[in-house]
Amino acid sequence: MAEVVLKDVMKNYGSLYAVNNVSFTVEHGEFVALVGPSGCGKTTTLNLVAGLIPMSGGDISIGNRIVNDLDPKDRDIAMVFQNYALYPNKSVFKNLAFPLQMRKLPKAEIEAKVMQAAKILDITHLLERRPRELSGGQQQRVALGRALVRDPAVFLMDEPLSNLDAKLRVAMRSEIKRFHHNLNATVIYVTHDQLEAVTMADKMAVMHGGVLQQYDSPANVFANPVNTFVASFVGSPAMSLIPLDVVGKGTDVALKSPEEGWELPLSAQNARKATASSQGTVVLGARHSTLKLHKSPVAGSVPGKVYTVEPTGDVTFAQVFVSGAVVNVSLEPTAPIAPDEEVFVEFDQQRLHLFDGQTTNALKAA
Amino acid sequence: MSIATGRAAGPSTSQAASRASGILGRVIAHRTDYLYVLPALIVMLVVIAFPIYYTIELSFFRTPPNLQMRDKIWTGLDNYVTVLRSPVFHEVTINTIIWTVASTLVAFLLGLGAALSLHREFVGRGVMRALLLIPYVVSAVAASYVWKWLYHSDFGVIGAIAVQLGLTSEPINFLDNRQTVLASLIVVNIWKEFSFAMVMLMAGLQTVPEQLLRAAQVDGASAWNRFWHVTFPHLRGVSMVTVLLLMVANFNSFIIPFVMTGGGPADASHIWITHIYQLAFGRQQWGVASAYAVILFIVMMTLGYFYVKALTRGDENRAGG
Numbered sequence: 150m151a152e153v154v155l156k157d158v159m160k161n162y163g164s165l166y167a168v169n170n171v172s173f174t175v176e177h178g179e180f181v182a183l184v185g186p187s188g189c190g191k192t193t194t195l196n197l198v199a200g201l202i203p204m205s206g207g208d209i210s211i212g213n214r215i216v217n218d219l220d221p222k223d224r225d226i227a228m229v230f231q232n233y234a235l236y237p238n239k240s241v242f243k244n245l246a247f248p249l250q251m252r253k254l255p256k257a258e259i260e261a262k263v264m265q266a267a268k269i270l271d272i273t274h275l276l277e278r279r280p281r282e283l284s285g286g287q288q289q290r291v292a293l294g295r296a297l298v299r300d301p302a303v304f305l306m307d308e309p310l311s312n313l314d315a316k317l318r319v320a321m322r323s324e325i326k327r328f329h330h331n332l333n334a335t336v337i338y339v340t341h342d343q344l345e346a347v348t349m350a351d352k353m354a355v356m357h358g359g360v361l362q363q364y365d366s367p368a369n370v371f372a373n374p375v376n377t378f379v380a381s382f383v384g385s386p387a388m389s390l391i392p393l394d395v396v397g398k399g400t401d402v403a404l405k406s407p408e409e410g411w412e413l414p415l416s417a418q419n420a421r422k423a424t425a426s427s428q429g430t431v432v433l434g435a436r437h438s439t440l441k442l443h444k445s446p447v448a449g450s451v452p453g454k455v456y457t458v459e460p461t462g463d464v465t466f467a468q469v470f471v472s473g474a475v476v477n478v479s480l481e482p483t484a485p486i487a488p489d490e491e492v493f494v495e496f497d498q499q500r501l502h503l504f505d506g507q508t509t510n511a512l513k514a515a
Numbered sequence: 516m517s518i519a520t521g522r523a524a525g526p527s528t529s530q531a532a533s534r535a536s537g538i539l540g541r542v543i544a545h546r547t548d549y550l551y552v553l554p555a556l557i558v559m560l561v562v563i564a565f566p567i568y569y570t571i572e573l574s575f576f577r578t579p580p581n582l583q584m585r586d587k588i589w590t591g592l593d594n595y596v597t598v599l600r601s602p603v604f605h606e607v608t609i610n611t612i613i614w615t616v617a618s619t620l621v622a623f624l625l626g627l628g629a630a631l632s633l634h635r636e637f638v639g640r641g642v643m644r645a646l647l648l649i650p651y652v653v654s655a656v657a658a659s660y661v662w663k664w665l666y667h668s669d670f671g672v673i674g675a676i677a678v679q680l681g682l683t684s685e686p687i688n689f690l691d692n693r694q695t696v697l698a699s700l701i702v703v704n705i706w707k708e709f710s711f712a713m714v715m716l717m718a719g720l721q722t723v724p725e726q727l728l729r730a731a732q733v734d735g736a737s738a739w740n741r742f743w744h745v746t747f748p749h750l751r752g753v754s755m756v757t758v759l760l761l762m763v764a765n766f767n768s769f770i771i772p773f774v775m776t777g778g779g780p781a782d783a784s785h786i787w788i789t790h791i792y793q794l795a796f797g798r799q800q801w802g803v804a805s806a807y808a809v810i811l812f813i814v815m816m817t818l819g820y821f822y823v824k825a826l827t828r829g830d831e832n833r834a835g836g
């Protein structure tokens with residue numbers, strides 16, 4: 150086990166920067182999720198850590214050792230792939246034994262280690278089977294086993310659950326979490342599913358366009374997103390974002406809808422943030438659970454029109470048009486509300502987010 | 516549409532018919548269906564079934580050179596006995612086996628090597644690929660003539676180079692020497708065929724999953740081990756098909772030996788097809804030639820049967836579970 154440090158890591162293909170100046174540290178025994186939409190550079194970053202593709206710049210160290218020029222096999226890593234990447238012509242036993250065989254370990258030792266890994270992952274009864282004779286979940290466990298036998302310093306996982314069906318994915322999610330907990334392993338885990346990242350990781354690295362946006366614990370990323378991208382990417386349903394103009398001065402500051410003309414007065418703290426915006430425009434962000442719907446106007450509310458109502462069982466989501474933007478609001482399942490109804494959305498001044506309309510970065514009180 | 520109506524019209528008659536006379540009954544029940552494929556069936560019968568039947572018939576008779584069938588004499592298995600007892604038959608059979616095995620094996624291995632080297636990226640890969648494809652697209656007759664000149668004892672480039680390099684004191688007479696003629700022809704055949712194997716294997720290489728190779732790399736496999744444990748097993752199917760096609764083509768080779776040596780000198784470079792051609796169209800020994808052809812046909816069908824069986828068993832294994 151070891152810590153992994155990425156410093157100013159770059160990967161470019163001509164003028165296209167797949168990974169741009171990414172730096173973060175994965176502490177010993179930590180589970181870090183690299184998360185972002187497809188094409189954000191998360192898998193490229195993982196492949197750079199693995200050494201499967203050459204870096205264009207920066208340093209990567211694993212366990213206090215710079216590994217920039219080392220082959221994958223010399224980096225003391227193991228990798229789990231999206232479609233398992235089991236050797237189809239080998240039995241499960243031989244799949245597990247392969248990395249040890251390549252390291253020319255004595256036969257008895259290979260057998261002992263394979264049996265031990267098989268026992269941990271509960272696949273002892275599958276050892277003689279071929280990968281094609283296994284279910285998706287079993288194949289994934291064998292893939293984990295092949296990583297496990299090596300006792301590597303770092304586990305790298307590239308979307309290991311995305312080939313499984315929804316039910317199995319939830320089950321394997323807790324298995325991988327348990328796996329990490331039992332082994333106290335250092336894990337870097339790539340996923341495009343923010344829910345996987347939030348539920349499994351100690352820290353998440355949100356990437357977009359090759360750039361690391363935010364690196365923090367899921368709770369902090371959720372509570373304090375650094376920009377509108379992170380705000381809209383993390384959390385389900387996504388944080389609602391409404392572009393608005395800033396009007397007024399000092400502590401008497403309000404947000405004005407450029408389309409509908411209404412004004413939302415801000416608290417003193419939020420007023421200081423709003424006046425710090427670069428061009429006098431902000432993006433107002435709010436999570437569904439912090440919003441309230443009213444049939445008539447109350448203080449701190451703005452008008453809107455219900456678009457759809459989606460009951461999900463224990464909570465009902467309403468999508469409301471406010472100043473041309475769609476706002477998600479969670480309601481009691483019994484809430485009497487219908488599409489096209491005129492409503493008023495009340496914001497919680499303590500829990501709303503303000504982002505610069507120009508830079509999209511979170512605003513701080515000036 | 517009419518197929519469906521045809522079936523729906525008489526379910527009871529079709530059942531009765533199939534109970535009465537099996538296959539024939541089913542054919543009658545599906546007579547409209549068979550009507551559609553009848554033209555193709557007739558063409559197949561004329562161009563495939565009839566020649567096979569005619570050859571088998573000829574092999575049991577002694578037929579005059581002018582092929583007047585009414586003058587033919589029934590000889591039973593005499594033609595087969597003649598063939599099997601003939602010393603030339605044994606020589607030609609050995610030649611055919613050497614020709615087929617050597618050509619297939621070396622052409623496959625060369626093709627594999629070429630496909631693997633062309634699979635990695637390097638400057639001029641496209642040009643190299645085009646160059647290596649030339650043997651496959653060049654006409655076999657033209658290539659045979661060119662090689663005949665390359666091998667020529669007086670004007671041949673190969674002989675001249677060998678002399679200049681001091682390998683031989685005088686140019687080797689490749690094609691007029693019983694010891695060298697077959698090997699020389701095999702070289703030409705390999706040159707002609709390896710690019711076919713190369714194309715097949717290049718297509719196969721495209722389907723090797725990148726993630727498997729990366730997994731093997733992380734697992735610590737060297738380039739050779741990645742090839743042996745991942746790439747080569749993945750090419751198994753396409754390799755078997757390629758070898759089968761090459762073997763069939765080589766068993767049936769005709770153009771290269773016929774154009775370059777005509778089977779000579781003194782039958783030293785005859786293989787089955789050239790020998791059958793010589794017996795039939797050179798010496799008008801229709802019966803013996805036909806017996807040869809029938810034996811070749813049986814050997815080919817047996818080989819093909821076992822090969823296809825092996826192939827499909829592999830597929831079932833892969834598909835199962």
